Amino acid sequence: xxxxxxxxxxxxxxxxxxxxxxxxxxxxxxxxxxxxxxxxxxxxxxxxxxxxxxxxxxxxxxxxxxxxxxxxxxxxxxxxxxxxxxxxxxxxxxxxxxxxxxxxxxxxxxxxxxxxxxxxxxxxxxxxxxxxxxxxxxxxxxxxxxxxxxxxxxxxxxxxxxxxxxxxxxxxxxxxxx
Numbered sequence: 001x002x003x004x005x006x007x008x009x010x011x012x013x014x015x016x017x018x019x020x021x022x023x024x025x026x027x028x029x030x031x032x033x034x035x036x037x038x039x040x041x042x043x044x045x046x047x048x049x050x051x052x053x054x055x056x057x058x059x060x061x062x063x064x065x066x067x068x069x070x071x072x073x074x075x076x077x078x079x080x081x082x083x084x085x086x087x088x089x090x091x092x093x094x095x096x097x098x099x100x101x102x103x104x105x106x107x108x109x110x111x112x113x114x115x116x117x118x119x120x121x122x123x124x125x126x127x128x129x130x131x132x133x134x135x136x137x138x139x140x141x142x143x144x145x146x147x148x149x150x151x152x153x154x155x156x157x158x159x160x161x162x163x164x165x166x167x168x169x170x171x172x173x174x175x176x177x178x
Contacts, residue, residue: 008034067097072112079116083123090127090147091156100141113141127151 006017018025018039026045029036066089068082086096098120100113117134124145132144 064094096145
């Protein structure tokens with residue numbers, strides 16, 4: 001069939017035309033008056049539709065929420081280690097939830113938790129936007145960060161530029177005096 005409209009014909013005649021063409025008669029719009037049918041290879045149609053859906057699924061990016069937990073007494077090395085993890089998550093495109101957990105009597109000193117979250121704000125500002133400022137929920141103080149595509153691209157360009165400069169510095173011969 002060449003894809004042109006045949007017009008309104010009886011069902012028996014439509015089935016006969018489909019059989020002669022070696023194709024299937026598929027009802028496309030059952031609620032229309034009269035119902036609309038198409039003569040096509042239904043197996044091929046289903047295969048192409050599934051292929052398109054699979055291709056569309058490949059292109060989507062699922063955003064995960066990653067959580068980083070800290071305590072008010074977290075030392076500098078542990079803090080920097082966890083901030084590095086948060087940066088990697090943001091570069092991958094994931095959202096980051098930073099939680100400061102207060103144990104026991106630490107809840108009386110929420111100022112320490114705010115200081116930690118403010119420091120994290122400053123450390124992650126070049127890659128993300130703060131979606132939710134510090135918020136106290138029970139014994140946890142929470143902040144949320146969303147990756148900022150523009151900032152991440154600028155950061156990656158900066159890293160690439162620094163890498164090229166470092167390579168050029170290695171290639172230059174160094175002068176030695178004897």
